[in-house]
Amino acid sequence: MTSTPHTCTQCLLHDQLEGVQINDKGICNHCADYKHFTPVGESHLIQILEKAKRKQKVYDALVPLSGGKDSTYVLYLARQRYQLNVLTYTFDNGFMSELAKSNIEKAVNKTGVDHIWVRHDPQMIHQMYRTTLLKSGEICGICGVGIERSMLKLSEAYQIPLILLGHSPTEANSFTSENIYDQARLKAILRTNKSINEGMVNRFLIYPNLNFISSYIYTLMGKFGKKINLLYYLPLPSDHEIGVLLKQEMDWSEPQDSQYTRHFDCHAEPLTNYVRQHRFGAARRLPQLSNMIRNKEISREEALKIYEQDQAFLQPKNFEKVLSELDLKIEDLEKITQIPQQVFSKEVSQTNRIFAIARRWVKK
Ligand SMILES: [Zn+2]
Secondary structure, eight states, X not given: OOSOOOBXXXXXXXXXXXTOOBOTTSOBHHHHTOOOOOOOOHHHHHHHHHHHHHTOOSOSEEEEOOSSXXXXXXXXXXXXXXXXXXXXXXXXXXXXXXXXXXXXXXHHHHHTOEEEEEOOOHHHHHHHHHHHHHHHSOSHHHHHHHHHHHHHHHHHHTTOSEEEEOOOGGGOOOSOOOOTTOHHHHHHHHHTSTTSOHHHHHHHHSSTTOOHHHHHHHHHHTSSOEEEEGGGSSOOOOHHHHHHHHHHHHOOOOOTTOSOOTTTTBTTHHHHHHHHHHHHSOOTHHHHHHHHHHTTSSOHHHHHHHHHHXXXXXXXXXXXXXXXXXXXXXXXXHHHHTOOTTTTGGGSOXXXXXXXXXXXXXXX
């Protein structure tokens, strides 16, 4: 970073983040263009759910469960509000907190659903995390792809018509256009490690030749379940209100040491935030908290306080445990934070590139 960053007077974003500009009134483009979240509408959702129920499969919907707030809330809605027959599963990424595991246990018991643990060979997955972190500065790509592929496989195996995702409208925007979930890019990164062979990569990817187009066609054909962002259809309660509801209805617990609890389920998350902070100029919290300010869930002062608390925690000494799990040292971490942006971006697959552009265009 060269010059001093200018920070928006309404939220916490600054102009050294990708795609952020501050206007002459001191307001960023995200605040200036802000439109309050308008849900698609429950009637649309009910139509989709009814259509799935009419198929009379063993399960109407698959719900990926991380033990965090959003996915537990989706399970609550699917079971208690819409009475769907649900299969849940959890991709055990090896970094799950005990609290997340106990939340999953309680949510599954409370709702009486079937639940599947998905877990790869720990040594293989360890190599993959370590390699992507060392070579591309990212660890979340492996987890994201692992979650996605197992959801497709389970929806195919059990012929489940819907996959209900817990992506929150307030989590949009991460300030990097790095395509960390792209399969071709991921394969190129993993190829740099000779001890990861093609068989391992294929085992991990489950569908090693899948791309946006084939995935889209398989979904239309009904081979894969249709992904629905459930939280986009309904008025969204605040982070705090969801927490209160889940404690009452799902025996859910949240960590005591943080007021902001969205990703406590993964104990590698602070490390990823530290790396992002250095590589992109912001950890995930900055856009999340800025979204919460715009949604009037918290004031700028409260957000700033939470952000400063977070910053105080983002110190290399706090990552010793997770670094040693990855066979890495503090010195490796410093090297990782210096990996340039857009590393391996030339490897992103052509079909994915074209399809992403087309999709953006259609959305407009
Ligand atoms: Zn702003």
